[in-house]
Amino acid sequence: MPELPEAETIKRDLEPWVVGKTIKKVDINLPRIIRSSKSSSDVKKRTESRRIEDIRRRGKAVIFGLDSDDAAVIRLGMTGQLLMSPKSNPREQDKYDHVVFTFTDGDRMFFKDWRTFGLFFVTKKDKVEAELDLGPEPLDPSFSFDEFARIFKGTTKVKSWLMNQKRIAGIGNIYSDEILFDAGIHPFRTVESLNKKEKERLYQSIKKILNEGVKYRGSSNDAYVDAYGEKGEMHTHQKVYRRTGEPCPVCGTEVERKKMGGRSAHFCPKCQK
C-alpha cells in the first residue's frame, strides 16, 4: 500500500510532467472519494482552469499547489494510484479511475483507487498542514535524533507509535515491520521500555528503510504502482513483511505474525527483542 516511499516515488515521477500544466476539466466519477465538507462541484470550481505551480509530498499525501490560494490534496489510502496518461500514449480508463484530470495540452491524469480508501480534497494552501494533521517528516534533514527522542514518548507499543501519522508521518504496516526488524526491536515493546541505544538504532533504521523504499521505487506487495503504472521493487527486499513462516534472513528462525489491533505485525522472535 502507498506509504511514504510510494507517495514520494509518485511525486517525483509526476513533478517534471505535471508542473506547469493547466487543468482544463476535472471529472469526478465517484463523489464519495471527496470526503470533506466541500461538494464535488466546489472542487471542480476551484481546480478547473487553474495552473499547477508545484507538487510536494507530506506523509502519504500528494499535494498540488495551484495558481490561487488553493491546493489540491490526494491521500492515497490503501490502493490509490496517480497515473499519467499522455495524449500521445493514452492509458485506458476503467471503472476505478474515480477522478480524471484533463489538462489543456490534452494529457490526462487518473486518480485510481479500487478499494476507495483514498480521498481527494481542495483547501487553502495555509490550511493543508492543519487538515492533514501529521507528525514530522522522517526523511527531512531537520528530523534529528534529538527531535526524534523528544517526540518518542508514551506507553503505547512501538509499532503502534510508528504507524500513528500524528506522531510521525508516512509510516504504515509494511515499513513499520521492516524498520523494527532492521532495528532488532520487537513490535510489541512499549515506547518507554527502549533504552538510548535502542532508540538510536530505531532512529537510524527509520531513515535507512524509508530511504531504501524510495531507492527501490516503493513496495508492490499489493496494488501499488508508480505514476507510469510500473511496480516498485522494495517488496523483493523485505525481510519480514508477509513472510510468515519463512526463515529469518539473519538467523533462520521462522518469521511470526501476530495481530496488533486490526493489523498484522511480522517479526523474527529471535532477532527482535
Add this chain to the structure above:
DNA sequence: AGTACGCCCTGGCCGC
C-alpha cells in the same frame, strides 16, 4: 491515554 474493534471497500483465495 491507550487499546480494541467495527466500518468503509474489493477481489483473490480457500474449503466444501
Add this chain to the structure above:
DNA sequence: TGCGGCCAGGGCGTAC
C-alpha cells in the same frame, strides 16, 4: 461450478 467466509489494512469513530 458456485458460494459463503475470510483476508489484506489506512484512517476514523466509538466504547471501554
